[in-house]
Amino acid sequence: MEIVFATHNKNKVYEVQLLVPKHIKILSLESIGCFDEIPETADTLAGNAKLKADFVTKNYKLPCFADDTGLLVESLNGAPGVLSARYAGEQKDATDNMDKLLAALALKENRKAKFETVIALNLNGEQILFSGAATGEITLTKSGVKGFGYDPIFKPEGYNKTFAEIPVGIKNTISHRGKAIKKLLDYLSKLESR
Numbered sequence: 001m002e003i004v005f006a007t008h009n010k011n012k013v014y015e016v017q018l019l020v021p022k023h024i025k026i027l028s029l030e031s032i033g034c035f036d037e038i039p040e041t042a043d044t045l046a047g048n049a050k051l052k053a054d055f056v057t058k059n060y061k062l063p064c065f066a067d068d069t070g071l072l073v074e075s076l077n078g079a080p081g082v083l084s085a086r087y088a089g090e091q092k093d094a095t096d097n098m099d100k101l102l103a104a105l106a107l108k109e110n111r112k113a114k115f116e117t118v119i120a121l122n123l124n125g126e127q128i129l130f131s132g133a134a135t136g137e138i139t140l141t142k143s144g145v146k147g148f149g150y151d152p153i154f155k156p157e158g159y160n161k162t163f164a165e166i167p168v169g170i171k172n173t174i175s176h177r178g179k180a181i182k183k184l185l186d187y188l189s190k191l192e193s194r
Helices: 010-019 045-060 094-104 168-174 176-192
Strands: 002-005 025-027 064-073 112-123 126-138 154-156
Touching: 002 010, 010 025, 010 168, 010 176, 045 064, 045 112, 045 126, 064 094, 064 176, 112 176, 126 176, 168 176
Parallel strands: 002 025, 002 064
Antiparallel strands: 064 112, 112 126, 126 154
């Protein structure tokens, strides 16, 4: 089975491919010839995931899934949330985003945060949503070189290291995206066994 993961983020594709059984091949947007920046104009994670999946379905007629992820910080009323990738501007720069978030939390004692991922799967004329969450806290400084996005400043609950310090195999079992992908894979497995 081949399925498109509607993202230009090579780190996401790599992490997801590690979770997927060998008989499922994940195709990136580049591998199907899509170099468009798909607009993410919805005001919810689910809305953005649907927009990206629907773009691929409409323009390429291929089975696909798309995700949108937000980092919700308790003391910032859920910000950056749906704007996580663009928190510091349209350049979508992870370092700028982390610097802005650390500055916003400089005087806050409560550093509790939660990553949320919503996946929209378009398959056989249907659209199904899957979600996953990871709770934790924002660290005082960046630490670690693995992962991407906010990983160097997010310490998951029950761990004393950031996502950027944890091996990807462990991260995939506890992360928001990993949990959502597991639900997606369980669904695909049930379909295949029918």
